[in-house]
Amino acid sequence: MPLSKDFKEELRAKANASLQRHFQSLEEETRKTKNEPPSPEMLADFASHLKSSTRILVLIGAGLSASSGIPTYRSAGGFWRTYSDQQLAKKAVFEENPVLVWQFYNYRRQQAKAALPNPAHLALAELAKKKHGLLSVNQNVDELCQRAGHPESQIQNLHGSLFRVRCCDDECGYEVANDDVPIVSQLPVSEPPGVLDSADADPEPYECTAEDLPHCPQCKVNLLRPTTVWFGEGLPETKVKKIDEWLREGDAGDSKVDLMLVIGTSTMVWPAAGYIGRARKAGARVAFFNIEAKTAGAAKPEDNDWVFLGDAAELVPLAFEMELRVSEQSAR
Numbered sequence: 001m002p003l004s005k006d007f008k009e010e011l012r013a014k015a016n017a018s019l020q021r022h023f024q025s026l027e028e029e030t031r032k033t034k035n036e037p038p039s040p041e042m043l044a045d046f047a048s049h050l051k052s053s054t055r056i057l058v059l060i061g062a063g064l065s066a067s068s069g070i071p072t073y074r075s076a077g078g079f080w081r082t083y084s085d086q087q088l089a090k091k092a093v094f095e096e097n098p099v100l101v102w103q104f105y106n107y108r109r110q111q112a113k114a115a116l117p118n119p120a121h122l123a124l125a126e127l128a129k130k131k132h133g134l135l136s137v138n139q140n141v142d143e144l145c146q147r148a149g150h151p152e153s154q155i156q157n158l159h160g161s162l163f164r165v166r167c168c169d170d171e172c173g174y175e176v177a178n179d180d181v182p183i184v185s186q187l188p189v190s191e192p193p194g195v196l197d198s199a200d201a202d203p204e205p206y207e208c209t210a211e212d213l214p215h216c217p218q219c220k221v222n223l224l225r226p227t228t229v230w231f232g233e234g235l236p237e238t239k240v241k242k243i244d245e246w247l248r249e250g251d252a253g254d255s256k257v258d259l260m261l262v263i264g265t266s267t268m269v270w271p272a273a274g275y276i277g278r279a280r281k282a283g284a285r286v287a288f289f290n291i292e293a294k295t296a297g298a299a300k301p302e303d304n305d306w307v308f309l310g311d312a313a314e315l316v317p318l319a320f321e322m323e324l325r326v327s328e329q330s331a332r
């Protein structure tokens with residue numbers, strides 16, 4: 001019996017739809033590997049979810065500040081003089097040679113001070129002002145988010161800050177904001193901003209000893225050090241606790257998270273992967289903004305995620321544009 005005309009049409013339509021889906025997924029794959037700009041459909045889909053989201057967890061890494069000119073010291077090739085961050089950012093090294101470690105931080109402070117927040121810092125700060133249920137977990141120490149106007153109450157600086165100092169004795173507990181560059185006049189900054197890797201041996205030693213470095217005004221015994229978390233040290237407990245509380249809170253005791261934004265971080269290390277997993281469990285859809293697709297383990301993008309590949313400074317404002325435009329108009 002020949003197929004009816006209607007049934008033929010139906011089959012054709014089904015075949016077309018399935019072919020269409022196949023092409024779409026192919027396009028998506030190609031886009032992911034070739035770093036092509038996000039499609040209008042993907043942007044619209046993300047924008048519509050962002051619009052309806054109230055509780056948003058944001059995980060921030062070095063990729064957010066890369067186009068502001070802040071190098072990723074923890075990546076391969078991130079050297080200061082002949083030292084890697086791993087060689088200097090250690091308590092034992094500070095105890096042995098605090099002048100050398102403060103020279104390194106002098107330079108990093110100068111570099112961060114000279115940098116400007118980029119459009120991604122600004123867009124995220126605007127989004128935080130609009131979405132009061134947004135919390136940023138910041139792994140950067142440059143304070144560019146704060147300088148972009150990100151509300152302080154909605155950001156936890158998990159790795160400390162270049163511009164806060166504390167007593168190197170944990171028991172003492174003294175901590176204060178300090179953005180002096182140089183940290184003491186006896187220790188001038190020798191490198192111009194932007195020069196990361198001069199392979200030169202140490203320049204001539206300065207007339208600076210540990211005695212000249214700033215001391216804790218509370219215990220009057222110990223040296224002050226940056227609050228940045230060094231290798232081998234745990235993350236600041238109060239900050240980890242606040243993030244945990246936020247994850248548990250939710251609206252009316254329901255710990256639902258609508259959206260997780262992962263910006264400029266490789267997500268392979270703890271706690272990054274852990275937070276993504278917890279946000280997923282709490283119902284969040286996840287959007288990755290990264291320069292490359294290299295992610296692994298728990299943090300590997302899943303089918304329902306958005307993956308924006310490229311420079312965060314371009315992609316973050318592009319993805320938030322619709323949401324921020326709307327609020328701009330409604331404010332008028």
Ligand SMILES: [Zn+2]
Pocket residue numbers: 167168169172173174216217218219220221222
């Ligand atoms: Zn002290």
